[in-house]
Amino acid sequence: MDTSAKIFVAGHHGMVGSSIVRSLQRNGYTNLLLRSSSELDLRDQRSTMDFFADEKPDYVFMAAAKVGGILANKEQQAEFFYDNLAIELHTIHAAHLSGVKKFCFLGSSCIYPKLAPQPIKEDALMTGHLEPTNFGYASAKIAGVKMCEAYHDQYGFSYVALMPCNLYGPGDNFDPRSSHVLPALLRRVIETKERGEETIVLWGTGTPKREFLYVDDVASACLFLMQNEQATGLFNVGMGEDIATKDLLEKICQIVGYQGTIVPDLSKPDGTPRKVLDVSKLQALGWKPTVDLDAGIQLLYAWFLEHRGEFV
Ligand SMILES: NC(=O)c1ccc[n+]([C@@H]2O[C@H](COP(=O)([O-])OP(=O)(O)OC[C@H]3O[C@@H](n4cnc5c(N)ncnc54)[C@H](OP(=O)(O)O)[C@@H]3O)[C@@H](O)[C@H]2O)c1
Numbered sequence: 001m002d003t004s005a006k007i008f009v010a011g012h013h014g015m016v017g018s019s020i021v022r023s024l025q026r027n028g029y030t031n032l033l034l035r036s037s038s039e040l041d042l043r044d045q046r047s048t049m050d051f052f053a054d055e056k057p058d059y060v061f062m063a064a065a066k067v068g069g070i071l072a073n074k075e076q077q078a079e080f081f082y083d084n085l086a087i088e089l090h091t092i093h094a095a096h097l098s099g100v101k102k103f104c105f106l107g108s109s110c111i112y113p114k115l116a117p118q119p120i121k122e123d124a125l126m127t128g129h130l131e132p133t134n135f136g137y138a139s140a141k142i143a144g145v146k147m148c149e150a151y152h153d154q155y156g157f158s159y160v161a162l163m164p165c166n167l168y169g170p171g172d173n174f175d176p177r178s179s180h181v182l183p184a185l186l187r188r189v190i191e192t193k194e195r196g197e198e199t200i201v202l203w204g205t206g207t208p209k210r211e212f213l214y215v216d217d218v219a220s221a222c223l224f225l226m227q228n229e230q231a232t233g234l235f236n237v238g239m240g241e242d243i244a245t246k247d248l249l250e251k252i253c254q255i256v257g258y259q260g261t262i263v264p265d266l267s268k269p270d271g272t273p274r275k276v277l278d279v280s281k282l283q284a285l286g287w288k289p290t291v292d293l294d295a296g297i298q299l300l301y302a303w304f305l306e307h308r309g310e311f312v
Helices: 015-026 045-055 070-075 077-098 132-155 181-194 215-227 245-256 280-284 293-310
Strands: 007-010 059-062 102-106 159-164 166-168 199-203 212-214 233-237 261-265
Touching: 007 015, 015 215, 045 077, 059 077, 059 215, 070 077, 070 132, 077 102, 077 132, 102 132, 102 215, 132 159, 132 233, 159 215, 166 181, 166 215, 166 293, 181 199, 181 245, 181 293, 199 245, 212 215, 212 293, 215 233, 233 280, 245 261, 245 293
Parallel strands: 007 059, 059 102, 102 159, 159 233, 166 212, 199 261
Antiparallel strands: none
């Protein structure tokens, strides 16, 4: 990927897209094509086709998507399905027609079956039932992966599809109605400390284990795979290790300096006991993450304090 190449980063205002832009700029890429959703709604087929035909980007990083936490996914299955399917359908087809050299698709570990053997390997895709709370989002993302594969097999479309674990970092969503677990817990600890409360509630037993990756590491994985001409197909991206929710909450309390007691609310469900990705395929090519969980939470905490006024 030449540094003068014309690169479209879709979703550049988002957490992942903005990190990809920072990473590209750090690496000397300056010819970036950026459009907000109000300038270019990728659900709109005509506008998307015209944009690709006019601009003819060399490379595409697809970080535009409708994204949300468990609640938002559960309550808006139809919108998560429609928006993501439409975005993928139009961008992949337009990229193929306009001669894009390589396409980076971003999915999520929720594409894998709810009961996939742990750690989850790429070949677990479509071997079992999905987690029902986000089947709309996951089905659309599976369609995106399979569409890239079909265009690759029939037309030689060059692509990589990255399936990251839970991500967190600058630009994260801190809205309690739609945020993911790590930013949600961080905000709750900060506010519990500020209110001077002596206890903080943890949903369930705290034993379920999850995996978290700092967003700049997923951006570096995208760049790494786009720069590697041989790399093609599906790649898991993560730390390759998980942490129990209770340990995560304790870590956050320590970083924020909150010394209250954690009280488990056993009336709340635990969910899947473990979710960790097998990242050996990507690591075998020479990529590895650089930000450990402690350092990443510190960075997110500092970012939240700086941008606090933007959150209600
Ligand atoms: N966050 C995570 O924990 C996580 C984990 C695994 C995978 N991922 C994947 O990473 C990708 C990016 O996620 P994110 O967390 O960065 O999401 P995000 O912060 O919500 O950003 C999504 C971006 O998509 C753009 N977008 C949404 N609808 C659009 C449309 N119709 N047309 C054009 N642009 C549109 C938005 O643009 P505007 O701001 O201009 O409206 C926004 O900048 C997604 O594919 C997601 O599946 C995320």
